[in-house]
Amino acid sequence: MGETTAVRVEGRLLKLSNLGKVLYRETGFTKAEVIDYYSRVAPVLLPRLAGRPATLRRYPDGVDGPSFFEKNVPRHAPEWVRTVRIATPGSVKGNEYADFVVVEDLPTLVWVANLAALELHVPQWTVGPRGGKRSPDLLVFDLDPGAPATVVECCRVAELVRVELERDGLAVFAKTSGSKGMQLYAPVEVSSPERTAVYAKGVAVRLAEAHPELVVSTMAKAARPGKVLIDWSQNNPAKTTVAAYSLRARAVPSVSTPVSWDEVGACARPEELVFTAEDVLERVTHGGDLFADLPDDPRRLPG
Structure with a gap:
């Protein structure tokens, strides 16, 4: 385990890890800088994510290393992270559904950034308060x-x-x-x-x-x-x-x-x-x- 730093974000306690790890080797851009960017751009980013089940593209060893798309929320997610269960017919993994993260507050955004989820992908539709899937907007x-x-x-x-x-x-x-x-x-x-x-x-x-x-x-x-x-x-x-x-x-x-x-x-x-x-x-x-x-x-x- 790398070194962790405990921070409080809007009342939520988060443990951030490996903040000095370089994720963009060419420029030396670190995980701390990724988290800082997402924290500062949150006022304009969060409205683009609100209500939309997010697919995270994670790069744990930086952009030069292997990456993976993550639809299912990680097992170690804090209990306060909003998730929504969406049917996934035709899934390449054969899963009938996935429990997606819905990134609509700053603590959740910082949490996914700490996962080295550099890229955030969303559909052209939203879910309602109870998770019901709406038509494209x-x-x-x-x-x-x-x-x-x-x-x-x-x-x-x-x-x-x-x-x-x-x-x-x-x-x-x-x-x-x-x-x-x-x-x-x-x-x-x-x-x-x-x-x-x-x-x-x-x-x-x-x-x-x-x-x-x-x-x-x-x-x-x-x-x-x-x-x-x-x-x-x-x-x-x-x-x-x-x-x-x-x-x-x-x-x-x-x-x-x-x-x-x-x-x-x-x-x-x-x-x-x-x-x-x-x-x-x-x-x-x-x-x-x-x-x-x-x-x-x-x-x-x-x-």
């Missing part, structure tokens, strides 16, 4: 560039998607993935859980047909070099997407960062849309939360 498009395409090409595709969605009366919000691509979100109301995927696929197919030199809508790797995949399948209720303000397990502590449409339009070089933990804290301090209005004014999808 977000429409998402995951824009994934095929080399040599980069986030610059993703920005051009994002603008095309925005036009399509705004034509249908939707408000569209953009963020970097913190890796190579981008995600776009729109708050929605739907009559059935499948509706968002059907709508998103229609948009992706239309844009791939209209802009075959830039856009693909199928997963086939052979079709993707130099183009941007509009991955509409992230709307499957069984899938998750990295949360806004989550760290990513890259060489540096990059963050999935909300960006303005002015930044999307102006992007000419990939490095313009790379933001580290320190950058994001600075952006939030001076520019606020660009996703603050995301839950407002959901619109019913047409069709």
Whole structure:
């Protein structure tokens, strides 16, 4: 066992371990700095996690070591951590359900950060106070560039998607993935859980047909070099997407960062849309939360 430090967070006693362990070797970013980032970004991150069963991607030996996705809450979780049991049909492990963590307060966020859960992934739907699964409240498009395409090409595709969605009366919000691509979100109301995927696929197919030199809508790797995949399948209720303000397990502590449409339009070089933990804290301090209005004014999808 490594050295532990006891801290009290909003009245909860937590034991933090191995705070000096370097989790991002290239920059020397330690577990203490991961916990510090998540603690300081919590006011804008927690609203993105609230009510959403979280899948944790843990890197106990840092980003250069092995990682694993964790859906089931660890057995040693404090009793005050909120969990919700969700059916997991088709689970690769054959499990009928999993007990997910719901990260909606600072003590829970610090606790998962101490597990070296660098990446926090959530679905596009929430659960109610008793754990009942609600219909999707977000429409998402995951824009994934095929080399040599980069986030610059993703920005051009994002603008095309925005036009399509705004034509249908939707408000569209953009963020970097913190890796190579981008995600776009729109708050929605739907009559059935499948509706968002059907709508998103229609948009992706239309844009791939209209802009075959830039856009693909199928997963086939052979079709993707130099183009941007509009991955509409992230709307499957069984899938998750990295949360806004989550760290990513890259060489540096990059963050999935909300960006303005002015930044999307102006992007000419990939490095313009790379933001580290320190950058994001600075952006939030001076520019606020660009996703603050995301839950407002959901619109019913047409069709």
